Amino acid sequence: MALEAIIGLEVHAQLLTRSKMFCRCSTDPSAGPNTVVCPICTAMPGVLPVINRRAVELVVRTGLALNCSIASHSIFARKNYWYPDLPKNYQISQYELPLCRDGYLDIDVNGQKRRIRIRRVHLEEDTGKLYHTAGNESRIDFNRCGVPLMEIVSEPDMRSADEAREYLVALRQVLRYIGVCTGNMEEGSFRCEPNVNVRDTESGAKTGISELKNLNSFRAVHQSVDFEIARHTRLLQRGETVPRQTRRWHPSDESRGGYTDVMRSKEEAHDYRYFPEPDLVPMRIGDDWLSEIRAGMPELPQQKRERFVSQYALTPYDAGVLTQSLEFAQYFEAAVAACRAGQVAEAAKRVSKWLQGEMSRLLNETGQDIADVPARPEHVAELLELVEEGKLTGTIAKEVFEEMFRTGKPAPQIVSERGIEVVGDASELERIVDQVLADHAEVVAKVKSGKTQSKGFLVGQVMKATRGQAVPQIVNDIIDRRLGV
C-alpha cells in the first residue's frame, strides 16, 4: 500500500465589524450575557434582516487577498437545522453563488512552496453560546448570535499535519494583515475544522472523512490531524472500513495522550435543506464597488516579505520573521527610517537583529504586543546608533533597552539617569589603551612575537579599566593599530 493523507480545512472567522450581520446590535465581546440582543437576532416573529455592507466588503477583501474570483452576483441561503443556540432554526448563510470562489494561498512547508487551493469564501452569521449547567439544563447567551462570520473552505490539498498547520498560520496572518479578523483561536474568533482521510494511491481505496471539532489552538489542530492520519492508516491497513464521522478532539492530560472520539455519524447531519433566503435581495458586486475595495487593500504578507528582501537586503528568513505580524513589520520599518547614519541595508541589519533578539525576548517574557510597547521605533534607532558609534557596549545597551522597553524613555535619558559613563571619546579610550600597554610590556612583547592569543588579556585589562563600558571590538582595533599586528 502507498498511503497518502488527504486534508482540507474549514475555517470560520468572525469579522471585525462594529455591529452584527443583520441587525444593529453591537459585536462587543465583553458585553454581559444577553445585553447586545434584539428582536432580530433572537428571531422574534415578524422581524426582517438587513445586510451589513461592511461585512460584505470584508469578505470580498478576503477573497481578493486569497486570489479568488469575486461573484458579480451573490445570494444568501437558509441552512435549516435545529439547535438551541440558533433561535430562527435556520442560519442565514450562503450555498449557491458564494461571494468568493476558486482562489489559492501559497505556503512554505519546511522550505518547500505549496499552493493550497481555496474552494470558496462565504458570509454567514454566528450562533449563540450554550453554557451547560450542573443540572439537566443549558443556559443560552445570544450576544454572539448574528455576529458576521466568514467561512473559508480549502480544497483537500494538504498531505500532512505540518501542511495543515502552516496553511492555518498563513491564512490567519493574511486575515490579520487585511484587518478582517483578530485571529484569536482561544477566544473562538478564528476556528478550524479539518477534514481528514487517507487514500491508498495504488488501489484507490479511501477511508471515510473525519470532520474534527473542538480545536482551539494550532497545536490542537496539528496533534488531532496527526492522530487521525495514524488512526485511518491503521484501520485501512487492517482492511477495516472507516465511516464518515464528526469527531471531537480531547487534548492530552495526565492520564492519556490526546485522542478523538465520535460525536455523531454523518447520515442525517448534512440534510440542511438549503434554499435562497426570501428575506434578502441579491448582492451585486459591480466593477466600481470592486475597485473601491481593491484600492483599500493593504500590502499582503507575501508582498511585504518580497519587498523587505529587495528594499532592505534582508535574507528571506529575516524578512519572514519581521513580517509575521503587521505591527512588527511596521515597527521595523519605522526604526530603520529613524536611523540617521549609514546605508539602509546596514541599518536594516542592525534593527532586524535587535528586534529578533532583545525585543522578541522581552515581548515573549512579558506577553506584550509590539504595538503596546512604550519604547518607540525611533528610540530603538537612537540606541543602536549609540552602540554603532561605540558609545555603549552591547551589554550596557541591553540593560538600557530593558528600561526603555518598560518606560519608553529615550536612551540618552536612561544613560544619564543611571550615571552610565559613556566611553565614546576615542582619544580617552586610546589613552587608556596606551596606559594598559605600558603597564604590561611583557605581554605586549609576547603578542608582537606572534602569540596573538595573549591579546585577549590586554583587551580584558582595558575593559576592566573602563568598567566594562568600552566596546571590545573597538578596543581590539586600537590595540591592533598600536602594536602594528
Add this chain to the structure above:
Amino acid sequence: MRLSLDEVRHVARLGRLAMTDQQCEAMRDQLDSILAHFEALQELDTDDVEPTSHSLDMANVYRDDEPAPSFDRDRILANAPKRDDECFRVPLIMEED
C-alpha cells in the same frame, strides 16, 4: 404517491417533531397535494425565463456598520418559557443522533 412514509418520518425527525403513524399518513397526503401543485408549475415552459432567487427585482440593500442600542435584557427574556436573571434556559441537548 409522491412521498413515502419514510420520507415523511425523516422530515419530521429533522424538524424534531414526534408524530404517530396516523399523523405521518395524514401529513403525507397533505404534502402530496402541495407537491402536486408544484408539478403543475413544472409543466410551464421557462426556457426563455431568466432564473431569479427573489421575487423582487432589486439588489444591494444594505445598512452601514453603525451599532445602535440593543433591547433591555428583561424585555428580551420576557417571553421565555424558562429563564434566569441573565439567560434563557433550555433542556440539556445530548450531542448525538
